[in-house]
Amino acid sequence: MRIALFGATGRVGQAFLKEAGANKRYDIYALAREQKNVPHLPPERISTGNARNRDDVQHVITGSDMVISCLGTDGDDTLSVSMKHVIDIMEEENMKRLITVGTAGILKSRQHPQKFRFETNESKRKLTRAAEEHAKVFTMLEASGLDWTAICPTYLPDGEATGVYRFEKDFLPEGGSKITVGDTAHFLYQQLEARDFIRVRVGLAY
Structure with missing residues (x-):
C-alpha cells in the first residue's frame, strides 16, 4: 500500500513514521520543506515542497x-x-x-451536541484560532465524498506509545485530559486498514 503523508515533520507525523516505517507493507511518501527534517524516511521518498502549493501536493498524492x-x-x-x-x-x-x-476542540460538546467543544466551556483553551481552522477542515471533509476519519486527540504531551487509551466516536472520552503523541500515532497506525470510523471524528484520551 502506498501512503501519501503530509505533516511528516510534526510530532505526530514523526511518531507515525516510527510506528509504521518498519512495516514493509507500507510505502510511505512525504512532502516536506527540507528532506533533512524527515529522518525516518529515505530521501527518495521525500518530495521537497510546500503543502500550500497544489502541484507539490499532487506530486505526492498521485499513485497513492x-x-x-x-x-x-x-x-x-x-x-x-x-x-x-x-x-x-x-x-x-x-x-x-x-x-x-485534528484537535479535540472540534468534537461534539456533551452539554451542547450541536456545538463544537471549543465553542463551549468544555474546552480549556482561551484561544480558538487553531480550533477554528480545524473546524473549517472538518466542514470540508463532511462536504466531500471521501472515506475520511478525523482523529481528535486532546492535550498532546510527548511520550511513547503504550497502546492503552480510550477512544469514542464524535466525543472526547469522559474525564479525558491528555494522550501522548506516541499513543496518538499508535491509534493512527491502527486505522490504516480498519473501517470502524469512516466519515466520523474520533476523540482520543487516557
Whole structure:
C-alpha cells in the first residue's frame, strides 16, 4: 500500500513514521520543506515542497492508495488551504481513504451536541484560532465524498506509545485530559486498514 503523508515533520507525523516505517507493507511518501527534517524516511521518498502549493501536493498524492494528514495550523490558514488541495486531487483521481489528525476542540460538546467543544466551556483553551481552522477542515471533509476519519486527540504531551487509551466516536472520552503523541500515532497506525470510523471524528484520551 502506498501512503501519501503530509505533516511528516510534526510530532505526530514523526511518531507515525516510527510506528509504521518498519512495516514493509507500507510505502510511505512525504512532502516536506527540507528532506533533512524527515529522518525516518529515505530521501527518495521525500518530495521537497510546500503543502500550500497544489502541484507539490499532487506530486505526492498521485499513485497513492491513501492520504494521511498530520498537518498543524502553522499559525495561518495553511491547514485549510492544503486540505482543499488534498480533497480536490483525491476526488479528481477517484481516491477514497483519507485520515487526518485534528484537535479535540472540534468534537461534539456533551452539554451542547450541536456545538463544537471549543465553542463551549468544555474546552480549556482561551484561544480558538487553531480550533477554528480545524473546524473549517472538518466542514470540508463532511462536504466531500471521501472515506475520511478525523482523529481528535486532546492535550498532546510527548511520550511513547503504550497502546492503552480510550477512544469514542464524535466525543472526547469522559474525564479525558491528555494522550501522548506516541499513543496518538499508535491509534493512527491502527486505522490504516480498519473501517470502524469512516466519515466520523474520533476523540482520543487516557
